Amino acid sequence: MKLQACRICQSYHGLPVIQDIDLEVDEGEVVSLLGPSGVGKTTLFNILSGIDKPDSGQVLIDDEDMTGQAGRVSYMLQKDLLFEYKTVIDNVALPLIIKGVKKDEARKEALAHFDQFGLQGTDKFYPNQLSGGMRQRAALLRTYLFSQDVTLLDEPFSSLDAITKRQMHQWYLEIIHTLQMATLLITHDIDEALRLSDRIYLMTGKPGRITDMLTIRRNGRSEGAFETSPEFMAYKIKILDALKC
Amino acid sequence: MRKRWQNIIRFKWSALFLIAVLLGWQFLSGSGIVPRLILPSPLQVLHALISEFGVLMVHARITLWEAFIGLSLGLILSFALAVMMERWEPVYQGLYPILVITQTIPVIAIAPLLVLWLGYGIAPKVTLVVLVCFFPVVVGLLDGFKTADRDAIHLLSAMGANRWQIMRHIKLPVAMPSFFAGLKIAVAYSFVGAVIAEWLGGNAGLGVYMTRVKKAYAFDKMFAVILLIILISLLLMAVTKWIEGRVMVYRNYK
Numbered sequence: 140m141k142l143q144a145c146r147i148c149q150s151y152h153g154l155p156v157i158q159d160i161d162l163e164v165d166e167g168e169v170v171s172l173l174g175p176s177g178v179g180k181t182t183l184f185n186i187l188s189g190i191d192k193p194d195s196g197q198v199l200i201d202d203e204d205m206t207g208q209a210g211r212v213s214y215m216l217q218k219d220l221l222f223e224y225k226t227v228i229d230n231v232a233l234p235l236i237i238k239g240v241k242k243d244e245a246r247k248e249a250l251a252h253f254d255q256f257g258l259q260g261t262d263k264f265y266p267n268q269l270s271g272g273m274r275q276r277a278a279l280l281r282t283y284l285f286s287q288d289v290t291l292l293d294e295p296f297s298s299l300d301a302i303t304k305r306q307m308h309q310w311y312l313e314i315i316h317t318l319q320m321a322t323l324l325i326t327h328d329i330d331e332a333l334r335l336s337d338r339i340y341l342m343t344g345k346p347g348r349i350t351d352m353l354t355i356r357r358n359g360r361s362e363g364a365f366e367t368s369p370e371f372m373a374y375k376i377k378i379l380d381a382l383k384c
Numbered sequence: 385m386r387k388r389w390q391n392i393i394r395f396k397w398s399a400l401f402l403i404a405v406l407l408g409w410q411f412l413s414g415s416g417i418v419p420r421l422i423l424p425s426p427l428q429v430l431h432a433l434i435s436e437f438g439v440l441m442v443h444a445r446i447t448l449w450e451a452f453i454g455l456s457l458g459l460i461l462s463f464a465l466a467v468m469m470e471r472w473e474p475v476y477q478g479l480y481p482i483l484v485i486t487q488t489i490p491v492i493a494i495a496p497l498l499v500l501w502l503g504y505g506i507a508p509k510v511t512l513v514v515l516v517c518f519f520p521v522v523v524g525l526l527d528g529f530k531t532a533d534r535d536a537i538h539l540l541s542a543m544g545a546n547r548w549q550i551m552r553h554i555k556l557p558v559a560m561p562s563f564f565a566g567l568k569i570a571v572a573y574s575f576v577g578a579v580i581a582e583w584l585g586g587n588a589g590l591g592v593y594m595t596r597v598k599k600a601y602a603f604d605k606m607f608a609v610i611l612l613i614i615l616i617s618l619l620l621m622a623v624t625k626w627i628e629g630r631v632m633v634y635r636n637y638k
Contacts, residue, residue: 223634
């Protein structure tokens with residue numbers, strides 16, 4: 140198992156925020172964590188990424204206890220956090236530079252992925268010169284270079300307009316399957332979760348708990364065909380019911 | 385293009401006002417309404433500036449050198465202090481009020497003391513320049529550090545960055561705009577500061593020259609020095625602005 144959370148509890152000022160969270164992400168799998176805002180998704184996110192330590196419970200990566208340790212799990216937020224004062228190439232190469240790779244080599248290594256991420260020709264640009272979709276691509280490449288192990292995405296596409304978002308979804312599905320990145324996608328967008336994931340965890344309540352888990356079977360259909368199928372609607376109804384709580 | 389046009393329009397108005405003031409001044413002292421001995425006309429000032437140019441340049445070089453050394457030392461000190469204050473909260477809490485207090489001490493009052501303590505050489509001038517220019521820079525840097533995005537710092541720590549790397553890749557770059565705002569003030573202060581220090585004793589420099597021509601009641605030369613100081617200060621600020629543009633290239637792509 141690539142990423143595993145075992146019975147994670149966390150409270151703030153004595154108030155439990157999340158309780159007994161168990162979840163797993165397998166090698167090359169895309170798993171979504173779907174829930175309303177305020178359910179503790181970001182709290183869980185900070186624990187899984189190692190920024191915060193939980194009150195109790197464990198985070199395992201490759202069956203190794205990594206609770207409260209940053210650096211193994213890479214993540215990307217809704218705001219892309221590209222540094223406006225660094226060129227695209229230097230933004231993307233930053234995780235390598237932090238790891239101690241020499242600047243020239245880091246740039247070279249980053250540049251090798253530019254075509255694959257649809258960023259060709261943008262290396263000397265500044266983030267301000269890129270469109271929203273391009274910025275997300277650059278941020279995703281940076282995330283990929285940060286750690287190929289597991290990637291956490293916290294509503295990465297929610298600031299994009301609807302059309303760009305769809306394009307990003309399509310592109311994202313392709314790239315994620317080529318690169319075999321194990322991904323946990325945190326979102327409150329049901330369609331997004333259904334389009335992108337292999338499995339979906341539903342998180343509801345106060346404190347937030349995992350209340351349900353769905354395995355999405357597309358039966359080899361293309362994204363467009365799946366999205367208009369009765370199964371898609373069935374999943375959606377099931378999720379909507381579950382989220383009503 | 386539009387912006388440039390607007391700049392020209394604005395520039396046109398300030399130029400018109402300046403010319404109007406100069407014409408009025410020329411009329412007042414040229415026609416003898418105000419005695420020339422007391423207020424020399426702009427043309428006399430210009431004449432003095434041209435005829436004294438060689439001497440003025442010798443003195444200006446010395447003053448610039450003092451300002452340059454003082455500013456450089458001040459910058460080194462400011463960076464060291466700001467980084468330490470950012471790194472250790474007690475240092476910040478302990479030093480910030482003292483920094484503010486040092487800024488309320490009138491420069492003109494401590495300058496004679498500096499001369500008494502440090503002699504007539506370059507030392508008191510450099511010290512005074514350091515004193516006047518490091519505050520705006522330290523405050524600029526500290527305020528700038530505070531604008532760093534918490535999520536960005538989190539991201540870098542998650543990548544395994546240490547404090548120095550966070551300083552290098554986030555805090556210093558985001559502090560640059562407010563650092564330069566402080567630096568522009570510091571640059572202007574540093575030159576004027578050196579002149580003030582020279583008033584109180586020394587062998588050369590624009591301040592020394594000023595006291596000499598004042599004692600000789602050569603007001604045209606006095607005004608010529610003032611004009612020169614204004615021009616040099618403006619030039620220094622323009623240079624700073626140019627450097628700012630080079631350092632923050634990304635700002636051209638907004």
